[in-house]
Amino acid sequence: MKKIILLIFSFYLALVGIAQVAEREYDYIFFENNNLPGAYFFSEVNYTEGSYVKNIGHRLPVCDEQFFTPPNSLELAYSNGKGNWEANIEFEKIRGNDYFKKSDYLAFWLFNESDRTDHLPRVALRLFARQRYSDLLINDKRSVSLSISDFVTGIKQNGWVWVKIPLEKFEDFRARPNAIVFSNNDASGEGKILIDQLELLPADLIGKLAKPHNIKAKGYELHVDVEWQPVEQQNIKYIKIYRSEDNKAFKPVGIQRPYFNRYTDFTGETDKTYYYKITYIDYEYNETVASDIAKASTRELDDEELLNMVQEASFRYYWEGAEPNSGLALENIPGRKNMIATGASGFGIMAIVVAAERGFITREQAVKRMLKITSFLKKCDKFHGAVSHFIDGPTAKVEPFFGERDNGGDLVETSFMFQGLLVARQYFDQNTTEENKIRDSITKLWEAVEWNWYDREKENKYLTWHWSPDKEWIIDHKLIGWNETMITYILAMASPTHPVPVSMYYNGWASQEERAVKYRKDWGKTNDGSFYTNGNYYHGIQLPVGVSNGGPLFFVHYSYMGLDPHKLTDNYTNYFENNRNIALINWRYCSENPKNYKGMGKDFWGLTASDGPWGYQAIEPNVENDNGTIAPTGALASFPYTPQQSMAALKNMYRNHGRYLWGEYGFKDAVNLDQNWQAKIYMGLNQAPVTVMIENYRTGLIWDLFMKNEEIKEQINKMNPALKKKN
Numbered sequence: 001m002k003k004i005i006l007l008i009f010s011f012y013l014a015l016v017g018i019a020q021v022a023e024r025e026y027d028y029i030f031f032e033n034n035n036l037p038g039a040y041f042f043s044e045v046n047y048t049e050g051s052y053v054k055n056i057g058h059r060l061p062v063c064d065e066q067f068f069t070p071p072n073s074l075e076l077a078y079s080n081g082k083g084n085w086e087a088n089i090e091f092e093k094i095r096g097n098d099y100f101k102k103s104d105y106l107a108f109w110l111f112n113e114s115d116r117t118d119h120l121p122r123v124a125l126r127l128f129a130r131q132r133y134s135d136l137l138i139n140d141k142r143s144v145s146l147s148i149s150d151f152v153t154g155i156k157q158n159g160w161v162w163v164k165i166p167l168e169k170f171e172d173f174r175a176r177p178n179a180i181v182f183s184n185n186d187a188s189g190e191g192k193i194l195i196d197q198l199e200l201l202p203a204d205l206i207g208k209l210a211k212p213h214n215i216k217a218k219g220y221e222l223h224v225d226v227e228w229q230p231v232e233q234q235n236i237k238y239i240k241i242y243r244s245e246d247n248k249a250f251k252p253v254g255i256q257r258p259y260f261n262r263y264t265d266f267t268g269e270t271d272k273t274y275y276y277k278i279t280y281i282d283y284e285y286n287e288t289v290a291s292d293i294a295k296a297s298t299r300e301l302d303d304e305e306l307l308n309m310v311q312e313a314s315f316r317y318y319w320e321g322a323e324p325n326s327g328l329a330l331e332n333i334p335g336r337k338n339m340i341a342t343g344a345s346g347f348g349i350m351a352i353v354v355a356a357e358r359g360f361i362t363r364e365q366a367v368k369r370m371l372k373i374t375s376f377l378k379k380c381d382k383f384h385g386a387v388s389h390f391i392d393g394p395t396a397k398v399e400p401f402f403g404e405r406d407n408g409g410d411l412v413e414t415s416f417m418f419q420g421l422l423v424a425r426q427y428f429d430q431n432t433t434e435e436n437k438i439r440d441s442i443t444k445l446w447e448a449v450e451w452n453w454y455d456r457e458k459e460n461k462y463l464t465w466h467w468s469p470d471k472e473w474i475i476d477h478k479l480i481g482w483n484e485t486m487i488t489y490i491l492a493m494a495s496p497t498h499p500v501p502v503s504m505y506y507n508g509w510a511s512q513e514e515r516a517v518k519y520r521k522d523w524g525k526t527n528d529g530s531f532y533t534n535g536n537y538y539h540g541i542q543l544p545v546g547v548s549n550g551g552p553l554f555f556v557h558y559s560y561m562g563l564d565p566h567k568l569t570d571n572y573t574n575y576f577e578n579n580r581n582i583a584l585i586n587w588r589y590c591s592e593n594p595k596n597y598k599g600m601g602k603d604f605w606g607l608t609a610s611d612g613p614w615g616y617q618a619i620e621p622n623v624e625n626d627n628g629t630i631a632p633t634g635a636l637a638s639f640p641y642t643p644q645q646s647m648a649a650l651k652n653m654y655r656n657h658g659r660y661l662w663g664e665y666g667f668k669d670a671v672n673l674d675q676n677w678q679a680k681i682y683m684g685l686n687q688a689p690v691t692v693m694i695e696n697y698r699t700g701l702i703w704d705l706f707m708k709n710e711e712i713k714e715q716i717n718k719m720n721p722a723l724k725k726k727n
Helices: 003-023 303-319 342-358 361-380 411-428 433-450 486-494 503-509 514-524 575-592 632-636 643-654 684-698 701-707 710-719 721-726
Strands: 028-030 042-049 073-080 085-090 107-110 122-130 135-142 152-157 160-166 179-183 189-201 216-219 223-227 240-243 251-256 261-266 273-281 294-297 339-341 389-394
Touching: 028 085, 152 339, 152 575, 216 273, 223 273, 223 294, 240 261, 261 273, 273 684, 303 342, 303 643, 303 684, 303 710, 339 342, 342 361, 342 411, 342 684, 361 433, 411 433, 411 486, 411 701, 486 503, 575 643, 632 643, 632 684, 684 701, 701 710
Parallel strands: 216 294
Antiparallel strands: 028 189, 042 085, 073 189, 085 179, 107 160, 107 189, 122 135, 122 179, 152 160, 216 223, 223 261, 240 251, 240 273, 273 294, 339 389
16 A cells, blocks of 8 residues: 555656646846836945945936847946945846746846946845845845956957856855845946846757747737747747838847747837847847848727727737646746636636637637637546636646645635636537537536535535645635625525525625624724725715725626626625725725825726735725735726726826836736836736726626526525516
8 A cells, every 4th residue: 555655646746747847947037128217126226435336216227228138228337436335136036937947157248338347346146035024134145256357258249248157156155146246346436337138047058049930010009019930949048029110220129038929019109110020049149030021000099999909918818828738827927837827717718708709819719719628627636626726737736836735626716717617608609519518518517616515614604715635624714705705605606506505695705793803804904894884985985895995906806707796786785886986996096196106196096916016915095005006907907887097097008108018918917106116927817807897898798698697697686686576
């Protein structure tokens, strides 16, 4: 028996190892570009006495006029005098970018504005940690400091020289650093250098690159999408994009990672014609010959065309960016390329339906993708019918990304998934072999979920969020509203095979017993809404239901992408009216901008959960929980509730902020202009709500499809007797 167990365990480790080896290894880059002008957020400058470093709020300035890779570089202008100076450039931790290529060198490109080399700074590696939610350092280790002038290679390009330092030169510093420190040497006087492509590089990723081909370009109002044949091979570091206005003089406008097969060139001008070509760049920055040329023109778009543009771009996240084995959505891009996020995948299924209906893809393409998705879901790990939060695509096994306790069923992510699947079951209604198979597969998956298993105490009160096969209920998190999890109770009550009683809605979700009241007080830090109902006025708007003044905007998005809040009325409120009030409170708070954040206002709003300068956070419209981070999905997924305010935000975000906020999959996840920070990622939970909720505003398509499910209609009738007569 022990031998069998060891064999099984070894096989499991082998599978895990395969998954890890197959994960994308990222380059370990400290600086390549910053789309925002001004100060570089991930830098820090210090100086004493007569020494000095040019800075903006103790951060290094970004130089837009000169660069090695477009569109900018870092400026390091300094005075070596009495005292010392140093400039730290920190490594930006990006969610899911946790496997990296081997590191052999510290390398960067340097532009020296004088002929002197004796004044060039010294450079060191640094590893430090901060106490959580604090600037207090709890560890700070530094390598020896080396003179840059000793490691300038003979490699030059357009006045830039390559500095390449073997990591072994930093002596006993063995850890991968999270900061690079530039500091003064002993020479006196002033100096100014530009730094670009500051990174740790492998030594063995050299090889001949083929000429790129199949380039296409499509113009919109203020940007052009450049697309090419997908390519991802180890020795391609970048795709470099060139633009011309006369098809003669081409200039570099951007670089792109090889795991994207498109680049968004935000030109900022309408009624212009542009020409594009691309090259491949290897790890020593050798460049291939250019591709053929593609042509595109920009033109003014009306409101309907703008909505189409935003919906289609956001949808691409789930189409071009999907995990290939399953067709399902990733947690974020760039991120782990094998790790499926199940809740985001449910949202993505609804986005696929919108795309098929709008003609972004054909119905046949959508059917093929749904067959892949349902086939994968039938074989992946399930826990009493529920899926896990994350799944490894190549193996279909649970991926405990949030720690070893998160290795089982996640009922909330399951409900987000089935919100999408039940929409698809209604949409794919044709009497064909393929569409019959889609519907049958979804029904079997739906009937297999044991929602009542997640009533841990069997008291018909609270659903419990997680269950682990080896740790059982170790994450004892009860689902108590008001938050994003109403859909979980609706689906649990509507289950045709394993339902929970309707009474759980009031005994659990809307419970007013002491446990529920304390839970709401603890996370809201207020008594407002602690009994589920609220009734107070915020910014002149009454809030019937909600903790504090309504919370982050994803509360009114995630559960109501399929579930039509117009048709949901309980003993306390109608949820379309309640959700509209929460969105309006959010808009009015941002319009008033009580903390005077840069950019925030009536046309630049949306406080919700997103990436941020200090990591992923749920931002709320109150001074205690607002750090100035705006997520476009906040305003844009609120279109059904605030159409005028959301359209104003869309136009402002695209036309006035699009240069740094618009990209390959629509709007980037978030921006904080006060900190001069912009997200480098798109998130699976935030792109689809834009596509889906804009569609609900325009046609009500996804609401109509979800509410056609007989189980849902029956459940809504049970909850709201007044609707029984109408139906």
